[in-house]
Amino acid sequence: MKSWRISCTRQKTESKPFLILILLVLAAALLSICFGAVWIEPGTVLRILSGRDRFTVEANIILLTRLPRTCGCLLAGMALAVAGAVIQCVLSNPLAAPNIIGVNAGAGMAVILCTALAPTALTALPFAAFAGALLAVFTVLAIAEKTGASKMTLVLSGVAVSSIFSAVTDAVITFVPEALNGYSDFRIGGFANLTFTKLSPAFWVILSAFLLVLSLSNELDVLMLGRDTAQSLGLRAKPLRLILLALSAALAGAAVSFSGMLGFVGLIVPHIMRKAVGENSFPLLCSCALGGAALVTFCDLLARVLFSPYELPVGIVLSLLGGPFFIVLLLRQRKGRIHD
Amino acid sequence: MIELKQLCAGYGDHIVLRDISLRFAPGRLIVLLGPNGSGKSTLLKTITGLNEKRGGEILFDGVSADTLSPRQRAQRVAYMAQRRNTPNIVARRIVLHGRFPYLSYPRRYLPEDLRMADQALALAGASDVAAASMEELSEGQRQKVYLAMALAQNTPTILMDEPTNFLDVRHQLNLMKLACGLKDQGKCLVMVLHDIRLAMKYADEIIVLENGSVRGDSSPGEIYQSGVIDRVFGIKLSRFETGSGPQYYYE
Structure with a gap:
């Protein structure tokens, strides 16, 4: 059964891209733990992670600071990339990303409201971001459902709701300028001061949503064939699209709750992975999870070491590296097109 | 029926x-x-x-x-739509989705489904493109693959x-x-x-x-005799007999 499934999903989806991605993730994670204000040898890192050397200074640095940060990078990259892949597939729109269905605007509004109303309640920010993202997405879904949930309606209602939420954000900043301090960090995105306590609720949300999305991979494939074909194959396209979008909102909202706005990951990683493994949903989702995790972790590493001891917000590095890379990919894609 | x-x-x-x-x-x-x-x-x-x-x-x-x-x-009933998306998926996988109505959650295709998909590909004359990605195929070849998908659906x-x-x-x-x-x-x-x-x-x-x-x-013979096509389309449909049966042309 297993070997048959592999043969059936095979096109460019050989195991090679996955091996490379797994190695990249492992390398990124290890380097992310080794690098920092103090360089810690990989051997020492492995000893500490395997449970030996628990009471050294290095162990404290790793277990309290670098490991939560690395886990945060891996988790956020994975969740945002998978959310992006699902949204692009469901909306049949290659430009779609978590921000299109209101995640960024909703989370941003919630964070600014929280900063303005309770400036000292910093621990509440991630939860506010998560709640805001979900509120925005469910508003978009509710409007879209009322009007038939066509992919164009979804995108348009996403744009409309995003602009309303952004307007509220700007209004709050106008009346309470001090709120901008907490908001600017969140807007650019970053992983400084992460703890396992902060990560743990997001981890469970992301894990469950990811497994559910994977279990719907065949449905995603059929949905990609277009609404008419999908429904003629007995798929209830409308409720399925809503479920998948809600799962993407959970993935992206959970990630944004601790990482800030890293929307670009959700746009570029699925595009890169489509080139590497094709559009078959199961391998695509798995590769997006690995690719997103590796990309965000590497970018966070660069953000920390490029101007050490100063640290850049990871969102800036992601955009500066990812943007040009994405443009090159688009140019190559245009040249390589066979049938338009 | x-x-x-x-x-x-x-x-x-x-x-x-x-x-x-x-x-x-x-x-x-x-x-x-x-x-x-x-x-x-x-x-x-x-x-x-x-x-x-x-x-x-x-x-x-x-x-x-x-x-x-x-x-x-x-x-x-199977339906071949007039317009479809063309995802970058291998042709055989597309045909396999014709078996989708026979699966329940969590949908996983079985060897029997693969066998029927291969039969459908052969019947539609698309076995040669089974391993190709849909994006690499011409519209004609894609049409054959979608026909194979409809055949794999195995409907009356x-x-x-x-x-x-x-x-x-x-x-x-x-x-x-x-x-x-x-x-x-x-x-x-x-x-x-x-x-x-x-x-x-x-x-x-x-x-x-x-x-x-x-x-x-x-x-077709009775439709021709009734002249309904001439009236509906505003054309003059004509018929002539050949060795391989009647042929039609219009002007």
């Missing part, structure tokens, strides 16, 4: 089909002809359940379509909306011959065509639609 009784359908406030009563029997190749906007595609979509009916009844082997779930309906009735689009003449003839072979196996094929000559040559039954109503429903 699909029966339509006083079927009405449309979009929004606009009624497209009025009082359509038809029977699609096994072992028949039925062609829907009609000018643009006459309701041909709407009829196929309404039977498939893509478009809600406004009145009347659709029966699958005597069972009302209203009582069937989308999955049950997909096990009774297959509805095809303009299946000869994008096909060159040789592939159009091959498709019609394949359709004849399928009807000989007992399947019912209902297709929308714009090529009147192909329809008159290969169909067992021609249904002529105009403004959402049936203007004629008969064998």
